[in-house]
Amino acid sequence: MLEIDGLTRRFGAKTAVDAVSLAIPGGQMVGVIGRSGAGKSTLLRMINRLGDPTEGRIRFDGTDITTLNGRALRDWRMRCAMIFQQFNLVQRLDVLTNVLVGRLNRRPMLSSLLRLFTAEERAMALAALDRFDLAETALQRADTLSGGQQQRVAIARAMLQEPRIILADEPIASLDPRNSRIVMESLRAVNREGITVLVNLHDLATAREYCDRIVALNAGRLVFDGPPEELTAARIAEVYGVSEAEFAAEAAAAVGATPRPVAIHA
Numbered sequence: 369m370l371e372i373d374g375l376t377r378r379f380g381a382k383t384a385v386d387a388v389s390l391a392i393p394g395g396q397m398v399g400v401i402g403r404s405g406a407g408k409s410t411l412l413r414m415i416n417r418l419g420d421p422t423e424g425r426i427r428f429d430g431t432d433i434t435t436l437n438g439r440a441l442r443d444w445r446m447r448c449a450m451i452f453q454q455f456n457l458v459q460r461l462d463v464l465t466n467v468l469v470g471r472l473n474r475r476p477m478l479s480s481l482l483r484l485f486t487a488e489e490r491a492m493a494l495a496a497l498d499r500f501d502l503a504e505t506a507l508q509r510a511d512t513l514s515g516g517q518q519q520r521v522a523i524a525r526a527m528l529q530e531p532r533i534i535l536a537d538e539p540i541a542s543l544d545p546r547n548s549r550i551v552m553e554s555l556r557a558v559n560r561e562g563i564t565v566l567v568n569l570h571d572l573a574t575a576r577e578y579c580d581r582i583v584a585l586n587a588g589r590l591v592f593d594g595p596p597e598e599l600t601a602a603r604i605a606e607v608y609g610v611s612e613a614e615f616a617a618e619a620a621a622a623v624g625a626t627p628r629p630v631a632i633h634a
């Protein structure tokens with residue numbers, strides 16, 4: 369269980385995340401939506417401790433995440449894998465090595481530095497690639513892969529961390545619809561193994577289709593938290609003051625994506 373309690377992050381006078389509280393049971397797939405600047409990335413980054421809260425607490429299975437440091441913080445970051453819009457692979461390294469990077473924090477310092485991996489780790493990495501239909505790309509440089517393939521490599525790398533949670537920040541914003549579907553299906557598949565997934569999405573239709581629960585932020589505040597079917601067009605208009613089509617167009621523009629046609633849910 370991930371418990372977020374009164375979480376607040378200020379940047380100067382700006383409150384990016386404003387007293388957000390959420391309890392996320394293990395194994396849930398949660399979509400986080402909101403307009404540009406709503407605080408979605410800031411929220412995800414605090415869970416991974418890439419940013420520290422100004423106020424509030426994050427607990428995971430009872431452990432206070434907000435006060436971790438040193439080895440315990442590194443362990444938490446292993447358990448809480450991140451996926452980014454731009455994939456964040458090491459472009460000049462081969463795909464297999466990129467996936468093995470997911471093991472680095474688990475290795476003694478010297479073998480990490482030398483990138484010495486065991487046969488077992490290599491087998492794990494190959495199995496992860498195979499699972500996402502990428503085994504034949506293992507020895508190619510990462511920069512020879514399409515965006516959709518690179519994002520699946522990033523998911524395979526995350527899986528090598530043996531995470532309890534995957535935090536995905538706009539994972540499909542740079543992908544075409546076909547690759548978006550493949551990547552969301554991959555995230556859903558790992559979620560079904562019991563890994564909690566929190567995914568920031570600009571596209572409401574995708575959030576509705578793949579997530580068990582949708583959390584909506586507006587100006588840092590939690591304005592909706594419920595099952596997808598309750599986030600109707602009327603509810604969007606109520607919490608954001610714009611139509612769903614306007615919300616979709618604006619959110620897509622913010623991440624440089626093409627808006628998907630809006631299916632109307634009255």
Ligand SMILES: Nc1ncnc2c1ncn2[C@@H]1O[C@H](COP(=O)(O)OP(=O)(O)OP(=O)(O)O)[C@@H](O)[C@H]1O
Binds near residue numbers: 404408409410622
């Ligand atoms: N390091 C920072 N310094 C100053 N302000 C920041 C910083 N990071 C975020 N902000 C501000 O906090 C607010 C929330 O930003 P955040 O990136 O979390 O929003 P978001 O919902 O992810 O939107 P987007 O999809 O546009 O990134 C914005 O007003 C942003 O300008």
